[in-house]
């Protein structure tokens with residue numbers, strides 16, 4: 001427990017600035033929160049750690065960074081003029097286009113003036129007496145607010161593993177999520193890349209094209225599907241824009257907030273092995289990435305069905321990669337397809353046919369240390385000029401726990417979440433009143449399309465704030481019992497899926513000491529919305545609303 005005030009809080013002489021709402025983060029969720037809350041005539045201040053907008057697409061500027069959901073879908077729905085005017089050059093946008101889009105939105109809707117950049121929130125303290133949040137930043141801001149909208153990102157808190165000797169490395173090194181704005185050259189350099197998740201795959205494919213030599217250090221191979229990315233044809237765009245309202249409505253009713261105009265073929269086992277192969281071949285050639293996994297209805301529900309699809313993908317890897325030993329190393333065999341973040345690529349496996357690219361198996365021969373001149377495994381040493389960590393994030397909870405949040409009675413959020421990140425509806429944590437999480441644990445977050453998912457969550461939080469204000473309430477909290485009920489509901493659904501068969505970041509397995517807990521609501525966004533709506537319509541069941549004494553006195 002801690003109740004100490006920070007220096008920035010106590011040093012203010014003229015009294016701290018006040019606001020109705022502080023939004024943390026100016027990614028897609030935070031930007032929309034600014035737009036939406038401003039419509040309620042609330043005073044809103046946004047703190048953003050970076051010096052620009054876009055969140056994920058501001059930070060992750062590594063070579064090859066690209067979204068895995070079609071941009072006609074992975075874009076805002078709140079303003080029809082915006083979605084009609086904006087042009088996406090490709091099916092799946094690269095980082096630069098997404099960052100450009102975020103900047104366009106910030107300017108078009110005049111959101112920039114409410115954002116304080118280079119202002120990382122390092123303390124959030126609930127003052128029980130006053131019923132207010134005290135928000136402090138590393139650079140010394142101090143704002144007192146009624147509400148917090150924590151849009152700090154599910155994939156924002158960089159994970160730098162504790163490699164012995166990293167500080168001693170004399171070459172250049174970068175984490176993919178803190179990639180410099182200046183161009184990084186790989187030509188003629190010996191480059192080491194650690195990590196073969198989604199980011200590692202994208203970076204490998206791009207860096208392999210120009211590196212003097214690229215060593216890819218792989219612990220766990222990934223399933224990756226062909227993106228089939230290409231320039232967006234004008235007639236495809238026109239067709240989408242003509243039907244945007246209907247498509248968005250259909251997406252909002254979908255499990256993962258996606259538009260899925262594809263045939264599903266029923267169970268894998270409704271077909272003979274030859275028929276399955278024919279169907280999967282067709283899907284591999286024609287479907288954009290993630291849709292491939294939707295070919296059969298039971299791929300994510302039955303281990304046997306999943307294995308049929310997984311083996312088909314392994315067959316593709318063996319076909320593409322010429323060296324059979326390398327191909328075998330690249331074949332995932334220890335977890336079902338789709339239970340770790342599925343990857344999409346444009347030539348990843350082909351990269352290992354290049355003479356300047358070497359795959360290093362660090363499952364059998366782990367990395368022991370980074371040396372001043374490279375990297376050492378239990379099997380040997382690799383001299384490197386440049387080292388890239390594609391080692392991901394302290395996902396879903398990391399950006400929240402890193403903010404030093406203390407609630408009622410000075411309870412620290414890290415202590416509260418020591419065993420698991422309890423919450424209700426993925427929005428609120430008991431003992432942390434008036435703090436709304438966006439894409440937090442307990443929400444569908446990273447298993448749905450996150451721009452319109454964020455819009456929906458922000459709308460929900462904004463509606464609640466408006467409702468409380470109208471009805472003379474000062475605060476909203478939830479209860480331990482409601483949290484337990486939500487955890488049980490989540491666990492029951494997760495148990496029916498295959499996700500428990502993988503050591504993924506969905507369960508915190510990539511962070512030493514992090515509790516193993518499936519953090520995502522897996523019932524689908526459609527059901528999630530219904531559940532959130534139900535709780536409100538039942539008179540905020542599971543919540544504790546406190547009257548504003550000043551208004552009722």
Ligand SMILES: Cc1cc2nc3c(=O)[nH]c(=O)nc-3n(C[C@H](O)[C@H](O)[C@H](O)COP(=O)(O)OP(=O)(O)OC[C@H]3O[C@@H](n4cnc5c(N)ncnc54)[C@H](O)[C@@H]3O)c2cc1C
Nearest residue numbers: 025027028029049055056067068069120121152153449450
């Ligand atoms: C490489 C990569 C690929 C992805 N691909 C997809 C995809 O294909 N489809 C999909 O739906 N999603 C994808 N995502 C997830 C992506 O994060 C979301 O789609 C979306 O961008 C989330 O927006 P957000 O605003 O909620 O969070 P973010 O974009 O993460 O923004 C959070 C912001 O909060 C700021 N912040 C955090 N902590 C603090 C603090 N203490 N003080 C001040 N500011 C703070 C950060 O600087 C950041 O700008 C991907 C993520 C990554 C990393």
